[in-house]
Amino acid sequence: MKKRDxxxxxxxxxxxxxxxxxxxxxxxxxxxxxxxKKLSDFQNKLNNKNDILNCFEIDEKISRKLEKLYVFASLExxxxxxxxxxxxxxxxxxxxxxxxxxxxxxxxxxxxPIFTIPSYSTQKCLVSSHHITFTGSLxxxxxx
Numbered sequence: 425m426k427k428r429d430x431x432x433x434x435x436x437x438x439x440x441x442x443x444x445x446x447x448x449x450x451x452x453x454x455x456x457x458x459x460x461k462k463l464s465d466f467q468n469k470l471n472n473k474n475d476i477l478n479c480f481e482i483d484e485k486i487s488r489k490l491e492k493l494y495v496f497a498s499l500e501x502x503x504x505x506x507x508x509x510x511x512x513x514x515x516x517x518x519x520x521x522x523x524x525x526x527x528x529x530x531x532x533x534x535x536x537p538i539f540t541i542p543s544y545s546t547q548k549c550l551v552s553s554h555h556i557t558f559t560g561s562l563x564x565x566x567x568x
Contacts, residue, residue: 428503428504428506436503437499437503439496439499439500439503442492442495442496442499443496449493449496452489452492452493453493453517453520455485455486455489456486456489456490456493456520456524457520459482459485459486460486460523460524460527461527462482463479463482463483463486463527464527466478466479486524490520490521490524493517494517494521497510497513497514497517498514500513500514501513501514
């Protein structure tokens with residue numbers, strides 16, 4: 425069986441579309457690591473459009489970066505099972521994912537106050553990447 429370095433590049437996965445450098449990967453990892461705890465800061469504070477939008481924007485950025493990080497690390501590990509650095513990276517990312525899942529309990533609690541706000545209790549919240557509008561009857565739970 426050939427070793428990885430003996431296989432021509434055209435037969436290998438090109439993971440550079442995910443991260444072209446280690447620095448790019450580390451920047452995304454650092455962003456997720458530094459920002460996921462901010463979601464708990466919104467607990468009992470989601471009483472206006474701006475706070476709701478900020479909460480969703482942070483959550484979306486973290487989720488997208490975490491998914492990209494995980495796909496990259498997983499593929500990197502699978503493309504060369506002997507790469508110890510890739511395996512360490514994946515394990516570190518898995519630990520971060522566990523930490524994030526633990527705070528997701530708090531995130532669920534963050535959404536609860538929206539249901540108790542009288543002015544929003546009979547409204548539907550529609551979220552887009554740029555704005556939040558309120559109309560109609562409550563339908564918020566399906567968006568979270």
